[in-house]
Amino acid sequence: MSELPELHRAYPRPSAAELDVALARVTSRAAAGVVPWRTLLRVAAMAAGLAIAYGAGFAMGQHRTAGVTQQGIRPPVLIAGPRS
């Protein structure tokens, strides 16, 4: 028995009808949305990670290639003549 019965009257319990409505709402939302949504988020995060890694690798490769072409590959130049 509560020491403060007026507290229970000030904050009444939900009625049976309210309880049924709330249960229907919770079970439909729980069954429909939550678990697939979380799985979807996880898959999306993995795909985003892979895409970022691929993009970073591609960009680095491009940068290196650009550096090499700028330097150019020159044929060896003969500076000294043949020894006499």
Added chain:
Amino acid sequence: MTWDPQTFEECFRDRYPALVQFLHGLTGDRAAGEDVAQEAFIRLWSRGPTRRPDADYWLFRVARNLGLDWIKTEARRNKRDHLAAETADGPAFDPEDQAQVRRAVTALAPRDREVLLLREFSEMSYEQIARVVGRTVNAVKQDLFRAREHLRRAWQAKCGGQ
């Protein structure tokens, strides 16, 4: 591990009313109490413990945190409504008395209020309440004593003043 639907329904029917009462008192808003209680049950279904009584304790802990978040958000919006319309199915109770009690509860310090409401509505032990609010058992008992005294004084002042 997932919930067996029938067990979940039993848990819901058993704990939802107390959760709504607790959250109504904590937030000061009946509709918010119902929304937060339902959100807590949805989280219980998807990621909470699938056995009782662990689920009971877990529910109140999550609901309390969600309720405190709601209070912070509402405080920012500055649109708090302490006396939401509601459908009472209990015994007849003077609306002015109801408002008086709610005002007294709202006037309590937040830590005292949550302990009082948990003790009154959740039927949890002091140890379980201490786990929910993250305090020691002795601290919980002190908070509860202070809250009850405050309410009694408020009630006596009201009755004496009439």
